[in-house]
Amino acid sequence: MVVDRIxxxxxxxxxxxxxxxEPPYRLNLDTKKLPDGEHTLRVVTHFRGGGQEIREIPFTVNNYPDILVLGLDEGGEVAGQVELRLAVGEPELPVEPIRFNPLWYVVASVVVLGGIWSYFALSPAAEKIVAEVAPPAQESQAHGATGAQPAANVDxxxxxxxxAVYEAHCAACHQANGQGMPPAMxxxxxxxxxxxxxxxxxxVxxxxxAMPPVGAxxxxxxxKAVATYIRNSFxxxxxPVE
Known part of the structure; x- marks a missing residue:
């Protein structure tokens, strides 16, 4: 279905x-104009030709200023005199970037990807999506085992x-080998x-x-390129795609 408006x-x-x-669909929400507390964002997607999809997202606003302590990392090891700088953490207050151990980026990536997988795996919509998109297991294995090559008339x-597009935007969920992560992906x-x-x-x-409009x-x-690639790989x- 084609999106008419959101x-x-x-x-x-x-x-x-x-x-x-018009895609890309983006909205800047200034939470400083909202009172602290519970709020709900309702997103209504209208499709051309009729039909709509509604999603409600509850969230909490907390703009109460926090105290920033610069010069001492939590759990860090120190010796001798340490100069600390304290500041009220207003959103507009410029602060010096904090140096992170690269290992934390790896850990954060694993946690985020794991969270995404868990959400889709446990979502009630996952089974419906798999039933509509994924073929029966025996049929999939039989077809995939042929080791078919791309059609001769593919550019x-x-x-x-x-x-390149697939590896940048799709492989995280559907895997580099196209095996996905059933039942979610x-x-x-x-x-x-x-x-x-x-x-x-x-x-696409x-x-x-549950799949977002990654190709919007x-x-x-x-x-056309990424559709051609997945139709002639794995x-x-x-x-080709006409």
């Missing part, structure tokens, strides 16, 4: 806070461009549903169910 409401307001009509340059390897080129183009651009900001060439050989 309306964003705050705390049950009758009038939308914003109406987004190698377009295939290579699609690979459907496998692309040997997926018979990839025969429908229009279905794949729509899913607009998302589906792609150029038409990038959308044992698939469904030919």
């Amino acid at each position: 309306e964003v409401y705050l705390d049950g307001a009758a009038e939308p806070l914003a109406v987004l009509k 190698p340059a377009l295939l290579e461009k699609g690979k 459907p496998a692309l390897a040997g997926n018979a549903n990839l025969k429908d080129a229009q279905l794949i183009l729509n899913i 651009k607009n998302g589906r169910g 900001a792609f150029s038409e060439e990038e959308v 044992g698939n050989s469904f030919g």
Whole structure:
């Protein structure tokens, strides 16, 4: 389905806070204008031809100023005299960047990816998405085991461009080998549903169910390239995308 517009409401307001009509769909929310406490953001997606999808996101605002302590890392080892600087942590207050151990970036990445996987794996929508997108296991394995090569009429340059787009935006969920992380992330390897080129183009651009519209900001060439790549990789050989 093609998105017609996205309306964003705050705390049950009758009038939308914003109406987004063109991708990329972005909204700057200034929480300093909101009272501290519980709030709800309601996102209503309208599709062309009718139909809509509603998502409500509760969140808490806390703009009460905190005290920043600069010069001493939590859990850090110190000796001798240490100069500390204290400041009220207003959002506009410039502070010196804090040096992080690179190991923490790795740990944070694992935690975030693990959280994403857990959310989709436990989401009630996951089973429905897998049923609609992923083929039966036996069919998938049989098709993927053929070791099929890309169709002869596929443009190698377009295939290579699609690979770059896939590795940058899709591989984190569907894996570099296209095996996905079932049941949350459907496998692309040997997926018979990839025969429908229009279905794949729509899913890449607009998302589906729990999958976000990762291709909303792609150029038409990038959308075509990544669709061509997944339809002709991982044992698939469904030919070019028209």
